Amino acid sequence: MNPFKSSLYWRLLLWFCAVNLLVLVLGGFLTRRFVEYTTAVEIDWAALAQSAEQAYDQGGPAGLADWSSQQRHEGVEATLFQDGQPLRPVWLPPSILASLPGMLATNRSLVLRPWRGLLMYVAVEPVVGADGRQRQLVAISRTRTRLPPQARERILLAVQCALSLLFIGLVGWWVARSVAKPVQALRAAAQRMAAGELSARVDHPGGAAHDELAQLAGDFDAMAERIEALVTHDRRVLQDLSHELRSPLARLQLIIDLAQRSADPVAAERYFRQAEQEIARLDRMTGDMLALSRMEGGLPGMERERLDFAELAHDGVRQAALEADARRIDLQWRHAAGGPIDVVGTPVLLERALGNLISNAIKYSPEGSRVEVSVQAAGGQAECLVRDQGPGVPEAELGSLFRPFFRGSNAARAEGHGLGLAIAQRVARAHGGEILARNAGDGGLEVRLRLPVAAS
Numbered sequence: 455m456n457p458f459k460s461s462l463y464w465r466l467l468l469w470f471c472a473v474n475l476l477v478l479v480l481g482g483f484l485t486r487r488f489v490e491y492t493t494a495v496e497i498d499w500a501a502l503a504q505s506a507e508q509a510y511d512q513g514g515p516a517g518l519a520d521w522s523s524q525q526r527h528e529g530v531e532a533t534l535f536q537d538g539q540p541l542r543p544v545w546l547p548p549s550i551l552a553s554l555p556g557m558l559a560t561n562r563s564l565v566l567r568p569w570r571g572l573l574m575y576v577a578v579e580p581v582v583g584a585d586g587r588q589r590q591l592v593a594i595s596r597t598r599t600r601l602p603p604q605a606r607e608r609i610l611l612a613v614q615c616a617l618s619l620l621f622i623g624l625v626g627w628w629v630a631r632s633v634a635k636p637v638q639a640l641r642a643a644a645q646r647m648a649a650g651e652l653s654a655r656v657d658h659p660g661g662a663a664h665d666e667l668a669q670l671a672g673d674f675d676a677m678a679e680r681i682e683a684l685v686t687h688d689r690r691v692l693q694d695l696s697h698e699l700r701s702p703l704a705r706l707q708l709i710i711d712l713a714q715r716s717a718d719p720v721a722a723e724r725y726f727r728q729a730e731q732e733i734a735r736l737d738r739m740t741g742d743m744l745a746l747s748r749m750e751g752g753l754p755g756m757e758r759e760r761l762d763f764a765e766l767a768h769d770g771v772r773q774a775a776l777e778a779d780a781r782r783i784d785l786q787w788r789h790a791a792g793g794p795i796d797v798v799g800t801p802v803l804l805e806r807a808l809g810n811l812i813s814n815a816i817k818y819s820p821e822g823s824r825v826e827v828s829v830q831a832a833g834g835q836a837e838c839l840v841r842d843q844g845p846g847v848p849e850a851e852l853g854s855l856f857r858p859f860f861r862g863s864n865a866a867r868a869e870g871h872g873l874g875l876a877i878a879q880r881v882a883r884a885h886g887g888e889i890l891a892r893n894a895g896d897g898g899l900e901v902r903l904r905l906p907v908a909a910s
Contacts, residue, residue, distance in 0.1 A: 473625050477617045497530075499565060503579040503591035506534050510541065511584045518542045525593075532593035534581075546594065550576055558590055636667040640674055652682040706732040760908055761801060762794040763836040764829045770808040771827050774816060782821050785812075790830035796908040797836050799885045807881035810874035811840045811901050818844035818899070831907055835887075838903045846893040855891050878903065 502525075509521035518534060519542050525532045533544040538558055546554065549568060557564055557578045564578040579591040639656045646654035655678060656671040706729055713725035771787045778785040797804075815825045823843040830837055847855060856879040875891075882889040887905035894900050 470625075473618075473621045477621055480617055497575070497577075497595055499563065499577045499579045499591070499593065502530070502532065502577075502593060503581040506532060506591050507581045507583055507589060510534055510589075515542060530593055530595050532591060535590045535592055536587065540592070541589075544592070546592070550594070554578075554592065558592075561588070561590070633667065636671050640671060643674065643678070647678060647681075652678070652685055654678060702732050702736050706736075758798055758800055760796055760798055761804065763797045763804075763838070763905065764789050764793075764795045766801070766804050767808050767827060767829045767838045770805065770812050773809060774812045777813065778816050778825065781816060781819070783816055783819055784824040785816070786824060786826045788826065788828040790828060795829065795831045795836045797885070797905045798908045799905065803881045803884070807878040807903065808838060810878045811838070811903060814874050815840050815842035815844070815899070815901070818842060820844065834907050835904045836907050839900060840903075841894060841898055841900045843898045846897060846899050847891070849893070852891060852893075856889065875901075 506518065506521055510518040513520065522531075522533055522542055522544065531544055531546075534541045535558060538555060547568075557566075560578075561580050562578075563580065564576075566576045567574065568576055575593075575595040577591070577593045577595070579593075581589055581591060583589055636656070643654045643656045655675045657675070709725050709729045709732065713722045713729065716722040716725060768787060768789070771785060775785060812825070812827060819825055819842040825843070826839070826841045828839045830839075856875045875889075879889045882903055882905065885905050887903065889901065889903050891899060891901045
C-alpha cells in the first residue's frame with residue numbers, strides 16, 4: 455500500500471506539522487517575553503553610564519566605539535553626548551531625536567517607554583568625566599536583542615524543547631487514543647464473535663473519521679454480517695432439510711418393512727419400486743438443497759460467460775417436452791425479438807432456474823391445458839415469461855411463494871418440495887436480476903425472470 459494515499463498518514467503528518475508550528479510560534483513568543491522581563495529588571499543605567507565614561511576616558515572616541523559595539527552585541531544601542539552632540543554616532547528613532555534636546559537639557563536621569571505596548575526603553579543618564587566635564591549617556595534597549603545571542607539561543611532551545619515535549623505528548627496521547635479506540639473495539643468484537651456471538655459489530659467507533667481504521671471497522675462489520683448470514687442460512691437449511699427428510703424416510707422405512715413382510719413376490723416388487731421412487735425423491739431434494747446452499751454462499755467456483763438467454767429458455771422448453779406430453783399439456787414457445795439476447799451468467803444455474811419455472815408451470819397445470827414460454831428484451835432487461843392455466847396462487851401467499859420449502863394451499867395438486875421457485879429466485883439475484891410472480895387476469899400464474907442484458 456502506498457503510504458502517500460493513506461488518509462491516516464496525512465492525518466498524522468498534518469498534526470505533526472501543526473504541533474511543530476505551534477511550538478515554533480509559542481516558543482518564540484515566550485522567549486521574547488522572557489527576554490523582555492530580563493531587560494526590565496537587570497539594566498543598571500547608572501552603572502552603564504560609568505562604564506561608557508570609563509571607556510571614553512581610557513580610549514577616547516575609539517574606546518567609546520569599541521564599548522558601543524560590545525553593548526550593541528548585548529542588545530543596547532548607547533553612546534555619550536557632550537554639549538548636546540554625540541561623541542560617537544548612534545542610531546535613534548526620529549521621534550526620540552526630536553525630543554532629545556529637551557531631555558538632555560534637564561540633566562537628570564530619565565527612563566522612558568515612548569511606545570505603549572512595546573517594551574523599548576530610552577534612558578538618559580548624566581555622568582561626570584575624569585576631566586570634570588558633564589556628559590550624558592543616551593541608550594536604547596531593544597527587547598528582542600537584550601541578551602547575548604548564545605544565551606538567547608539557549609533560552610529559545612530550552613523553551614522549544616519543553617513545549618515540544620508538552621505538545622507532542624498531548625497530541626501523541628490524543629492520536630494514540632484515537633487509534634487505540636477502534637482497535638480496541640475491533641478486538642472486543644472479534645472476541646465476542648469467537649465466543650459465539652455472531653451479532654457482534656464494531657459500529658464504526660472512529661466517528662466521522664474515514665481513515666483506514668474506520669474502513670477496517672466497516673470491513674469487519676461487513677464480514678461479520680456475511681458470516682452471520684451464512685451460519686444462519688446453514689442452520690435454517692439443516693433444520694428445514696431435517697424436517698423435510700423425516701416424512702420420505704418414514705415412508706421409505708414403511709415400504710421396506712412391508713416388502714420384507716410380503717409373501718407375494720409381485721407385491722414385494724411393487725413395494726421396491728415405490729422405495730426406488732422415494733429414494734429418487736430424496737436424491738432430488740438433497741440436490742436442490744445443495745444447489746440452494748451453494749448459491750446462498752456466493753456461487754463459489756461458478757464461472758460466468760456470455761450466453762444467449764433466448765437459446766437457454768428454448769432448450770428448457772425442449773427438455774420439458776416429454777413431461778408436458780405425458781400430461782397432454784400444450785407447451786408453446788415464443789421469441790419476440792427473434793435474434794439472440796445476450797446475458798452474462800453461469801449456464802448450469804440459469805438452465806436450472808428456467809427448468810424449474812417451466813416444470814413448476816407444467817406440474818400445476820390441469821391436463822389438456824396450455825403453458826406459454828416467451829422471451830423478449832426491453833429496457834436493458836432480458837425477460838422470460840412462463841404462464842400456466844392452473845389455479846393460480848392466493849394473493850396472501852404470493853409473498854411467500856419463493857421461500858424455501860413453502861407449499862401453498864394448492865400444493866396438494868402436485869408433488870414437490872417447495873424448492874424450485876426458491877432456487878430460481880436465488881439464481882436471479884446472483885445474476886443481478888429479479889423474479890416476479892402474479893396471477894393472470896384470466897386465470898393461471900405468470901412468473902417473470904429478468905436479467906440484465908450484457909453490454910455490447
